[in-house]
Amino acid sequence: MTELILQALYSGLLQGGSYALIALGLALVFGAMKVINLAHGELVLLSAYIAYSVESGLGWNPVFAIPVSLVVVCLASVMVYLVVGRIKKDREINSLILTYGIGVILTNAILLIWKADVRSTGSSWLQEAFVVGPLYSMRGEVLFFVVSLAMIVGLWWWLSRSWYGRAVRAVSSNRNAAMLMGINPGYTELVSFVVAGILAAVAGVALFSYGVISPAYGNVLTVKAFIITVLAGIGSIPGVLIGAVLLGVAEALTVTLASSALQELAGMGLFLVVLFVMPNGLFGANGRRG
Amino acid sequence: MKNTYKRAAMAALVAWSLGLSAAHADELTVGVQLPMTGTLARVGSGMQEGIIVAAEVFNKANGKHKIKLISVDDESAPAKAIAAVEKLASQGALAITGGYGSNNIAPASDAAGKLGLVYVTSGGVDDSLVNSGHKNFFRINNTAGYQKAMVGLLADMNIKSVSVIYSTKEATTGLAKDLEKALSAKGVKVVGHAFDPALTDFKPIINKIKLRDKSEAIAMVGYENDYVGILRAARVLKPAVKAMVGVWSLATPKMAADFPDLMPNVYGTAVLPFPAEFKTADGKSFNEAYRRLYKKEPDYLGQFGYVQSMLLFEALARAADKGTLKKDGVAEEMRKTDRETLIGHVRFGSNGDNPNFTHRMGQHQAGKVVIVWPKDAATGTIKFPGVPW
Numbered sequence: 243m244t245e246l247i248l249q250a251l252y253s254g255l256l257q258g259g260s261y262a263l264i265a266l267g268l269a270l271v272f273g274a275m276k277v278i279n280l281a282h283g284e285l286v287l288l289s290a291y292i293a294y295s296v297e298s299g300l301g302w303n304p305v306f307a308i309p310v311s312l313v314v315v316c317l318a319s320v321m322v323y324l325v326v327g328r329i330k331k332d333r334e335i336n337s338l339i340l341t342y343g344i345g346v347i348l349t350n351a352i353l354l355i356w357k358a359d360v361r362s363t364g365s366s367w368l369q370e371a372f373v374v375g376p377l378y379s380m381r382g383e384v385l386f387f388v389v390s391l392a393m394i395v396g397l398w399w400w401l402s403r404s405w406y407g408r409a410v411r412a413v414s415s416n417r418n419a420a421m422l423m424g425i426n427p428g429y430t431e432l433v434s435f436v437v438a439g440i441l442a443a444v445a446g447v448a449l450f451s452y453g454v455i456s457p458a459y460g461n462v463l464t465v466k467a468f469i470i471t472v473l474a475g476i477g478s479i480p481g482v483l484i485g486a487v488l489l490g491v492a493e494a495l496t497v498t499l500a501s502s503a504l505q506e507l508a509g510m511g512l513f514l515v516v517l518f519v520m521p522n523g524l525f526g527a528n529g530r531r532g
Numbered sequence: 533m534k535n536t537y538k539r540a541a542m543a544a545l546v547a548w549s550l551g552l553s554a555a556h557a558d559e560l561t562v563g564v565q566l567p568m569t570g571t572l573a574r575v576g577s578g579m580q581e582g583i584i585v586a587a588e589v590f591n592k593a594n595g596k597h598k599i600k601l602i603s604v605d606d607e608s609a610p611a612k613a614i615a616a617v618e619k620l621a622s623q624g625a626l627a628i629t630g631g632y633g634s635n636n637i638a639p640a641s642d643a644a645g646k647l648g649l650v651y652v653t654s655g656g657v658d659d660s661l662v663n664s665g666h667k668n669f670f671r672i673n674n675t676a677g678y679q680k681a682m683v684g685l686l687a688d689m690n691i692k693s694v695s696v697i698y699s700t701k702e703a704t705t706g707l708a709k710d711l712e713k714a715l716s717a718k719g720v721k722v723v724g725h726a727f728d729p730a731l732t733d734f735k736p737i738i739n740k741i742k743l744r745d746k747s748e749a750i751a752m753v754g755y756e757n758d759y760v761g762i763l764r765a766a767r768v769l770k771p772a773v774k775a776m777v778g779v780w781s782l783a784t785p786k787m788a789a790d791f792p793d794l795m796p797n798v799y800g801t802a803v804l805p806f807p808a809e810f811k812t813a814d815g816k817s818f819n820e821a822y823r824r825l826y827k828k829e830p831d832y833l834g835q836f837g838y839v840q841s842m843l844l845f846e847a848l849a850r851a852a853d854k855g856t857l858k859k860d861g862v863a864e865e866m867r868k869t870d871r872e873t874l875i876g877h878v879r880f881g882s883n884g885d886n887p888n889f890t891h892r893m894g895q896h897q898a899g900k901v902v903i904v905w906p907k908d909a910a911t912g913t914i915k916f917p918g919v920p921w
Contacts, residue, residue: 249739257733350569358573359786360757362764366793371768378735378768453732454757458571458608462730497736502727503700 245376250498251491252377258490259387260452262483263445264463265470266397267438273477274414274434276334277326280341282442283463284348289315289446290455291352294361304363304451311443318348319439323432345460353457362454386448393444398479400437410434414477469513475526485524488512560848561600562841563620565640566630570608574756575632575781575833579655582837583629585821590845593817597849606636613640621647626848627862629841634658634702641669650862652844654836657703662885668863670884672840672875675707677889678779681801682751683714685893685905689775689916691749693721695741697734697762698753700726707779708753723747727758734765742771752778756787763794767921774917775799783894783901785829795896797918799904802894803832803875805911806901815874839873
């Protein structure tokens with residue numbers, strides 16, 4: 243039993259790292275602009291399909307698709323911003339509807355370009371077992387768990403130490419006050435969308451490297467990312483990692499100790515319990531003040 | 533003068549339209565309702581290929597009747613499936629072929645039944661589809677055929693314990709439960725592991741099988757993405773099993789080509805070996821048209837789509853010849869179907885099901901799919917014990 247639980251905790255930890263990487267971009271835009279980008283999952287998926295094209299077309303390891311994915315997904319993210327940025331009234335609700343529509347367009351574009359077949363990496367190196375004592379995983383999972391941690395630290399540093407990061411936080415706190423301080427809110431929001439695009443590009447390549455993708459999968463990714471963002475508390479980057487790992491571990495333990503059919507239910511149960519006890523999420527603004 | 537021109541123009545228009553309808557009098561319009569987007573887009577487009585090939589082959593061979601296909605995407609959603617059938621009926625469809633997923637087929641076939649249209653499918657194996665009393669519903673495959681093949685292979689392997697991993701979707705749960713029952717009846721120890729369709733990391737399940745179940749074989753009842761996840765987790769954890777056996781969408785050329793590291797020695801239900809060998813005239817026509825239209829190896833979805841549609845087209849033609857198209861003639865002609873097809877002998881029972889449906893089991897061997905069960909249909913030697921790692 244100990245071995246089973248240890249493996250579940252390890253699998254949950256790695257899965258949590260993967261969830262965190264997917265959720266980061268959505269959390270950033272949500273925190274900075276109060277925009278719930280429901281097309282975020284599709285941007286991640288777009289990157290995953292670019293990784294597929296690079297692997298199947300050029301025979302390269304999907305990791306080398308990151309530069310191409312960065313360019314394409316950042317451009318797509320900027321386009322999403324250009325549409326969302328035009329909303330002047332009731333931004334939260336209107337952006338929800340608008341980005342949902344963009345998500346549908348992206349899903350169908352992916353379907354047209356790459357067809358409906360399921361795809362995953364053929365790289366033997368990424369699929370090989372990585373064994374530490376009684377703990378088993380794929381190399382790809384460990385590699386991108388480390389990448390996920392690095393991205394979280396990088397994003398946290400950028401938001402707290404860099405000028406643009408501070409500007410994003412300032413606009414997020416009080417848009418008018420930030421303008422009085424000489425910050426261009428439009429430009430700052432554009433920067434946050436570009437950074438979200440970078441995160442989505444890396445998350446997509448990671449997803450293709452250890453998971454299975456299909457055109458309809460973007461929606462699932464968005465929902466998972468949204469749950470983690472709310473669980474973490476709006477604007478908390480370390481909270482995203484902790485929320486994602488909690489979700490991953492809760493799901494893996496449910497599969498091990500109960501039934502895998504209850505996995506999604508366990509995740510949603512955790513989400514509801516946390517929101518019931520801490521309505522601002524684990525590390526939400528009120529919680530931090532307290 | 534102006535009125536004369538108008539009258540002449542009107543007369544010409546009427547004459548032209550009458551001529552047009554006369555020229556197209558032998559055109560039989562068939563509605564295709566399939567998921568071309570959404571979660572079932574992959575299987576929907578696979579079946580559509582077979583349907584288009586069937587129309588191509590039928591039209592080439594028949595001078596008297598021409599099939600005209602009109603398609604509507606049901607977006608993998610039950611409500612859209614009903615709307616699709618209603619739209620097809622309003623566009624003049626005489627019958628419906630297609631449908632994927634029992635939860636989509638049930639309401640769609642119900643709508644077709646109310647409109648008096650025959651509905652034929654191979655995309656739903658839930659038994660409630662044929663037990664709901666619809667007189668116009670027909671399907672060419674069922675759970676029993678898949679279950680017989682899996683149980684037969686495992687029995688021939690003399691497997692004593694099996695862990696069944698199955699998706700909680702309706703069709704997969706139904707098949708897994710039937711499989712568990714049939715294996716238990718043969719004295720095989722069975723442990724079931726249901727998983728949510730959203731599950732992506734199968735390591736905790738495989739670890740349970742490795743450390744707790746210690747079964748001799750793993751039976752997988754899911755879809756392509758599930759198989760890839762399960763096989764990947766199994767390759768990492770290497771449970772001490774003798775066989776990895778799956779059901780539909782597994783022993784296919786696509787899986788062999790896309791996942792060459794994961795597939796070696798894996799078993800799955802299969803109609804034909806790969807590379808495909810077509811011995812009948814019907815099979816050769818299908819093969820030639822499929823390759824010409826799609827420039828690839830025919831797969832099982834195409835074969836099933838082809839068979840269901842060809843049987844429908846033949847029934848439509850017979851009903852048209854007898855002048856009973858509008859008088860339940862199509863359903864009547866479908867019930868008279870009794871012939872060999874690419875998927876075996878098809879004959880419809882009173883409930884519209886095909887009691888003759890049986891499947892074969894294939895095994896991935898060196899990038900090919902070899903039929904290994906039943907013995908009389910085998911195209912190669914079984915590799916047992918055999919796992920991908």
